[in-house]
Amino acid sequence: xxxxxxxxxxxxxxxxxxxxxxxxxxxxxxxxxxxxxxxxxxxxxxxxxxxxxxxxxxxxxxxxxxxxxxxxxxxxxxxxxxxxxxxxxxxxxxxxxxxxxxxxxxxxxxxxx
Amino acid sequence: xxxxxxxxxxxxxxxxxxxxxxxxxxxxxxxxxxxxxxxxxxxxxxxxxxxxxxxxxxxxxxxxxxxxxxxxxxxxxxxxxxxxxxxxxxxxxxxxxxxxxxxxxxxxxxxxxxx
Numbered sequence: 001x002x003x004x005x006x007x008x009x010x011x012x013x014x015x016x017x018x019x020x021x022x023x024x025x026x027x028x029x030x031x032x033x034x035x036x037x038x039x040x041x042x043x044x045x046x047x048x049x050x051x052x053x054x055x056x057x058x059x060x061x062x063x064x065x066x067x068x069x070x071x072x073x074x075x076x077x078x079x080x081x082x083x084x085x086x087x088x089x090x091x092x093x094x095x096x097x098x099x100x101x102x103x104x105x106x107x108x109x110x111x112x113x
Numbered sequence: 114x115x116x117x118x119x120x121x122x123x124x125x126x127x128x129x130x131x132x133x134x135x136x137x138x139x140x141x142x143x144x145x146x147x148x149x150x151x152x153x154x155x156x157x158x159x160x161x162x163x164x165x166x167x168x169x170x171x172x173x174x175x176x177x178x179x180x181x182x183x184x185x186x187x188x189x190x191x192x193x194x195x196x197x198x199x200x201x202x203x204x205x206x207x208x209x210x211x212x213x214x215x216x217x218x219x220x221x222x223x224x225x226x227x228x
Binding site for chain 1: 117144146148152153154155156157158161171203205207209210215216217218219220221222
């Protein structure tokens with residue numbers, strides 16, 4: 001939505017550079033971690049996920065790194081493009097009896113042409 | 114096209130006037146959920162439903178009701194809206210709930226303003 005980007009940490013990068021977006025999660029018992037992209041006026045869109053027994057997973061132009069020791073998650077975007085400009089959220093799946101997601105507060109990625 | 118739809122997309126109302134935001138999915142998903150999104154707070158879960166006639170509270174359920182009479186629909190009801198319910202609302206669905214992760218698909222959002 002139009003106000004989602006307010007009050008968010010912002011990462012500004014040049015087109016073609018690599019971007020790294022960081023996230024700290026809270027629950028050591030979470031079994032999946034997910035990155036979502038939210039463009040202005042749209043709902044969150046799945047990018048990539050990683051299971052807790054992995055430390056790295058690669059997709060198309062994106063890589064997610066998981067460091068369980070410090071409960072840290074990062075999303076790397078290679079050769080950032082203007083279309084990558086959006087708010088990026090990490091989410092952790094609490095597992096248990098429901099499919100509950102706990103979302104981080106988000107990072108605004110601004111790609112400068 | 115597989116999708117989650119919400120209506121209305123934008124709504125301005127006044128305190129105390131009951132309203133319903135509809136959510137529908139065409140993917141035969143068992144699990145559906147409502148979130149609200151506020152600046153600086155990310156998305157917070159309001160209610161969720163594991164299947165037809167099975168609903169439960171999320172993290173911020175006060176002031177909201179839901180129902181799940183059909184698999185495809187999961188309306189969010191505000192019996193007496195208040196200004197603190199001004200927010201951006203998202204409906205989401207996944208193949209199933211239960212243990213283990215299932216990708217959630219989000220609707221386009223409903224911007225609600227309560228005056």
